[in-house]
Amino acid sequence: PIPSFPPREVLFDYITGRVERSGVKAWVSCDTAVQDCAYDAAKQQFTVTVASTKGGEERTELFDYVLCCTGHFSVPNVPEFPGLETFSGRAMHAHDFRSAEEFAGKDVLVIGTSYSAEDIASQCYKYGVKSVTLSWRTRPMAFKWPANFRTVPLLERVDGRTCHFKDGSTAEVDAIIMCTGYQHSFPFMAPDLRLRTANRLWCNSLHEGVVWTSNHRLFYLGMQDQWFTFNMFDAQAWYARDVILGRLAMPDRAEVEREWAHWRKAEDAIDDTDEARIRYQAEYVKRLHSMTDYPPFDVDAVVERFLEWEQNKHDDIMTFRDASHRSVLTGTMAPPHQTPWLTSFDDSLEGYLPPAAATPKGGRCSLT
Incomplete structure (x- = not known):
């Protein structure tokens, strides 16, 4: 086990470890920027043009499905103030x-x-x-x-x-x-495929928060205002996978619109509190779990961890990172960090992990 608030380098180690262990890297083209993505309704295919970020060479390929997983924390929202x-x-x-x-x-x-x-x-x-x-x-x-x-x-x-x-x-x-947020920006998508939404729990134009309502071959993952992160992204990926494989049938347009309106109305009705937003997103994650074979975990226990974390912040915003939280998956209590956050200036992986965890890099950290 590791302490409850890992810094950037530890998170990076965890993510790269997942990539390496899954073998997915063999299917991924790195150093590649999407220039354009358009859909041909007659052929039911997407034309995607990409360019190498190193040499600039462009190539165009055809795809039956497109999943946009770029997130929405890259284009800053910068307000204007006179002067x-x-x-x-x-x-x-x-x-x-x-x-x-x-x-x-x-x-x-x-x-x-x-x-x-x-x-x-x-x-x-x-x-x-x-x-x-x-x-x-x-x-x-x-x-x-x-x-x-x-x-x-x-x-x-x-x-x-x-x-x-x-x-x-x-x-x-x-x-x-x-600290004024970010814009949902997808200039590489054709205008009729481009998600336009505010940063909210229930996004515009997405069935089950994932499927583009006007084209069920297009998916957007991780576009919500986020409390749950990795587990929600995983559950969305499971859902998209099952739609693509035909395990989940898409409802007709009227039902898609009814479902979307139901969840938007529920979002509009929640109290304007962090707890209400956390519980709303927890119900969404549970719904995704119920429709797929995503490995189950105690979502309600995650909510309780969120509330503990919120209370700790309100008790002392400068010391909440010193608290330890219990893993929902293993039941193990995280050990305290060896140095209080306010006096800890080494955010490296080696400086963060306890000595017993000093093993080769690449998935060393299990963030549960």
Whole structure:
């Protein structure tokens, strides 16, 4: 077992290990960018044009089915604020954040209330930021922040290094970090195949959150606002596989529309809380499980882990990563990390794993 909050390098090791052990790499073309994907209804085939990212050579192939699994965290949503273009400090989107070390001793403005805002603000504190100003649009983050943090409404304009907020307050800052989300962007898809949706639990135009409603040979995986991640992606892949193999029959258009409207209405009716959103997505994952032979696990127990994690964050946003959680699959309690998060500056795989886990790379970590 490993501690409950693995850093990037540990997650990378886990993912590459899964790829290597499954043998799927033999079927994958790496260093390849999709340029265009179009559908010929008469032939019931997709024409996909790709180009090598190394040499630029293009090739075109025909496919019976297409699965778009690119995610939706690559094209930043960057709002416009008057004066931002002349800001003389460091202005960036969370997408470009790599380390908080450059913000040591600085006054930083963080815009947004997402996970990125939580994590980046906490990282800046960990690495010795002078002050953090948290700016919100819909509601502030309800955490117990350190004394050098302040919370203000949304930024209105920037004048030099002075930021003006909706409540009339101001702040002098050295850096502005926009944690303002991402756009669902698929420019490589033909317009009639392109998913257009907000970041929400029940996406537009997808049957069971997976199948393109206008063309049942096209699938989009992992496009939802995400609480469940790997297990949900796996369950969606199982569902798409069974549709492709004919194990699951697609309903007629009227039923597709009825099902979609049912889930959208249910999403619109849930309380505006993290717990309600977690439970909604849990029911969705259960539904996918019920339709396929995806290996079962206790989804309700996962919900309880989520709620423990949420409570720990509200108890202390700077120490929740020191908590240990029990595996839903094995029942094993994760060991505590050898160093408290606030004083741990080594995020390498070797620095994170306990000495007993020091074996060759490639799937060393079992994230259960």
